[in-house]
Amino acid sequence: MADKFEGIRDSLRKLDWKKCKQQLDNLPADTESCLSILQLVWHSDSFVRRRPGDNGIKRDRFLEQMSDYYSAVGVSEAADAISEMRTEFLIIDQGYIEIHSVVPTLATAALTPEQRVSAAFVALDKSVRLMLDDLDRNNRSSNVVMGHGRNLTGKNQEKYDPDAVANGLTAAAGDIVMLEAYRQGWFDEDNRIVLPDLVEVATESVDAIVANLRNANLWRLWKNLDERVRFLNGTLTLAPDGISSWKAKVLEEGGPQIPDDVCVAFDFVPEKRAETLDILANERLDEILTQNFQKLIRETNALSKVGPAGEFVALPPKKYISVYEMHASLMYAHLTKLNTFKLVSGELTVTELLRGYAVLKCYVDVLEKEQHTYFPRVSFDRIHAELMRCGLSSLAADAFISRATFYRSSRDLYDQPLVKTRDGCYILFGSSLVGADLTKILMSNLANYGTTFEDKGKLFEAATISMLRRYGFKARNLKVWRGSKGEHEFDYDVAFTWGNYVFFLECKNRGLPLGNPIATYRFNHELDAHLAQVERLKQGLIDYPDILTKDFPEAVGKEPIFCLVNAMPFAYGYLDGVYVVDDSILSRFFSSSSIKVTKGQLDGKGPQARTALHRLWKGRKPTPDEFIAYLKLPPQLELARHNYELAPKIECLSAKACAKVTDYRRKDLSSNQVSKFLKSGLSNAKAGKVKPADKIKQEKRKKANKAARKGRANNRG
Known part of the structure; x- marks a missing residue:
């Protein structure tokens, strides 16, 4: 079905007012049409200053011309809506500006791009090893199905979610590589990122790069908040000029002492109705995957279906190269009700696609033992041969390597963990694979590739x-x-x-x-x-x-x-x-x-x-x-x-700016807490919180009216 706004979307991406006006001239000049266009503007990434060097002048001029256009054709409410939208864009911009302002002040600014990327890999490798040590220690101390929750306890007794840490490491690595690639033009003719040769780096450089990783994580966080504001009705505001009262309130709420130098403060609060369902769905998906993996290990002869190392391993259902591959194959079929062995995505069957990721997950350990890093370098020929040993044809191996490679358009390294190097080899990002669930990697890749199954x-x-x-x-x-x-x-x-x-x-x-x-x-x-x-x-x-x-x-x-x-x-x-x-x-x-x-x-x-x-x-x-x-x-x-609660956390964006981010926090309940909650008969559950349909519809109308005034018609997520 043709998108009637395709031409307008393209003009918004390019901030091309002349082309946009040509498209608008062919549409009705009324409020309904205007609000639909303004929603497209609000959702367009081109109107947000994410990259350093973007001064926003072209964006602001575009909005002025659009405001003048709608005023000229008699849509009176457009000017106010565009003005309010621009105000919110400026607040979002300021967060990116503060985060970018830190980069030139970092100690690594004196390093070469090759040194920064190399140092990042070494630092991330250390982090992965610490996490794996914590995982091993926690498993040895609690060898039960329910007992120690999802969080790990570090050597200093700090608790953290390993999935969140692994995802953060992968995102940070991807952002650093992507940023350097854009700055240095590290792309080939197919828009793959191509890294130069990595170099030896001093310990001081590795320690210093941690600040870059944190800055990259802050950029990723702000991008997430940006999208939650523009798509899910989250609220992002600037603290008033009298910031001292804001700092005092943070202290009253149990937060940290905000430094005196901080003079810019943001507040973010999510729209619960728009986000809670996704939070709970991901929680339950993780729980279902974990429970079924444990059941597979404890109650079946799954290991007997795993092929011997070093020999040819046929594709499923004949053989599997790991219990992780078997679990992912079974769970994807169970969750979707599809016959995994008959599905095709692009040039690969889903079985071949999953086998490819299973090979990479296993190969990380093999290469780590050789190179002593979870970011090993591997030649195209070697990884191609390993994929063929594990059942893929030569053409399928080619297709998988291409599919799992990091591109200019890639969102992150989660399901594209291969980064090409100038000599035709690849860096394999182990942080995105060692603790990952192959079911979720498969789902992510199919979604990013745009694969749908009609039946x-x-x-x-x-x-x-x-x-x-x-x-x-x-x-x-x-x-x-x-x-x-x-x-x-x-x-x-x-x-x-x-x-x-x-x-x-x-x-x-x-x-x-x-x-x-x-x-x-x-x-x-x-x-x-x-x-x-x-x-x-x-x-x-x-x-x-x-x-x-x-x-x-x-x-x-x-x-x-x-x-x-x-x-x-x-x-x-x-x-x-x-x-x-x-x-x-x-x-x-x-x-x-x-x-x-x-x-x-x-x-x-x-x-x-x-x-x-x-x-x-x-x-x-x-x-x-x-x-x-x-x-x-x-x-x-x-x-x-x-399992979840909304809790505030202070994030320092720069020396003079911070943000209070109220977000979902997982409590990581112990087995005793889970048992107590379920045995209580859910007497404390908020069964009465479901509102009557007429009340919900009334609130929807109020939100819709508010969104319309802001030029975000129907944007209630």
Whole structure:
């Protein structure tokens, strides 16, 4: 489907007012059209001064010309909206400016670009080793399935999330490499980043580069806040001129003493409604992946399917090169309901793509033993041969190397950990692989590559019907046409009766945003569209009551219950008259009357104890009323909510500027805390926080009006 705004988007990217005006002249000169254009402006990265050297003059001139244009055609509210938008752009700009201002003052400014990149690799290698040591020590001290939470404890007893640290290291490395590549023009004709030869660096240089890594992380943080403001309605404000009162408030809230030199302060607060669902989805995805990995190790003969080192290893399902590859293959198929072995993405099958990442994950350890670094250098021929030994054809090996290489357009090194060097070799970024879950790397690459699978929705519907039939329900698809000419189609994906109720499940099979603010914005808008679709199906039963009497007579007289069921672990509970749940929550209710936990050694040896923590239904069989209560307040979702809190943190952007960032913080509950929460029967869960539909709609209208005044129509995420 053609994008009617494609020409305007292109002119915004280039800040080309002449071309933009030509496009605007072909559109209606009214408020609705204007607000749609202003939303495109608000979402365009070209209007944010992210890179050093951008003075914003071209951006500001463009906005002035657009304001004059709409005033001339009679859209009176455009001028104020553009003015407010520019004010917010300037606040975002100032954060980037402060972060960039630090770079020339760093000790590494005197180093060559090659020295800075080399020092960064050495510093990151040290950080990876410290994290792996902490992981090994924590595992040895707590050899149980539930016992020590996700966080690690360092040698100095500091606690940290290893996933967050690994992601931060990977992002920082990528940002430093990308920044130097832009400054020095380190790109080839295919827009791959091409690093020069790395050099030996002094210990002082390695210590000094830590400040660059921190600065890179601050830039990444500010970019994240920038996108959450522009796409997810987060609030970013400057503290008033009287900053002393702001500093005093920080102290009152338990924050640090802000230095006297700080004269610029920012406040960021997220829009909870826009972000919470993604936070909880990622939490539950991590939990599901962890639990299933432990189960794979403890309860199966998975290791017998792993091919011997050094020999040819056929592609799955015949053989696997590691238990990590097997886990990722099984989990991707389980989460998406797709047959992984039949999927194709570009020039690779998904099996080949996953095998490629599994090879890199294993190869990091091999190369580390040779070169004593987690950022080893490897020739194209050698990595190509290793991929072929592990089942890829020569063409598939070529395609994978290209797919996993770091480009000018790459977002980060997470799923593109190969960086080309001038002599045709590659630096393999081990920090993005050693602790990574291959399932999430696979999901990330498929999403970034734009891969979609057309039949995934129908496969999920069929899997849901099959699951319900296994538990004795006569589930079916109900698809009917109504209207004088049969022009109105009503497709109820899954329908079944139970007691005094008839359940209608609308099934959706889509990927998760995985913390990307822009993807979260699109995901939220798709959720709104799906809820509207369910509302249409509801109305269909009212407008055409013969849908039941004629096509589903066993449902006549029963109370309809509508559910939106996601294949991936994305759920909300009760929302706007619809139960928003997911496949994991739905199937879990029928599989057992209670939520249990296994305690014992991770390798499955020794005694294994199963303890019930929470009852889902009381009798020998579940009742429909218990099912509805469960859908409204799923304990898995409430536990995920209980794992997070909003907490402020002070970030120093420069010597004179800092930001108070209120953000989601994971509590990392202990096994005892989890057990206590679940055994409490969720009595402390905020079941009453779901607002009536009319109240929610009223708030939506208020937000929409506010967004319109700011030139951000419908931008509520």
